[in-house]
Amino acid sequence: MPVPVEKTPTGMWLIHDPRYEKPADTVREGRTVCYARVGSDDRKADLQRQADRLKAFAVGLGVDSPETVMEVGGGMDDGRRKLSRLLSDPTVTTLIVEHRDRLARVNAGLVESALKAAGRRLVVVDDTEFDDDLVGDVTEVLVSLCARLYGRRAAKDKAAAALKAAEDA
Known part of the structure; x- marks a missing residue:
């Protein structure tokens, strides 16, 4: 056969067309961006340190020249322009954040699922915020x-x- 096929236990033949299927865990080639966020202007020094830590982490992963996007805005604010641009840009295939709450205070898992479905991924440096x-x-x-x-x-x-x-x- 010109494409992979599989016979199920019920006798049905499944045809796997590589033009329409891709493995779930593959991440497309593209840009890796480190996203740093603080909640207020009085924490701008923290913002720069956070960005530096993210960049060092990305380099440790083998990323040659990671981009860094820094933003001041609340984690509950869904109007963060820089984050919106990153999420809607299909060339950004890997997004690195220090903690999940830097991405969003609530529903960060939904954002991660949407990224994964699009062949992109979210990397959380410190994912130990809540054990329970x-x-x-x-x-x-x-x-x-x-x-x-x-x-x-x-x-x-x-x-x-x-x-x-x-x-x-």
């Missing part, structure tokens, strides 16, 4: 509620204080 899914879920909900109640800038601090108060009670 329940703790992560509760924190995400608290951050979201605090962002609405107190404003986006102080949401993380308010959520941390609420978690500490809940633990102490």
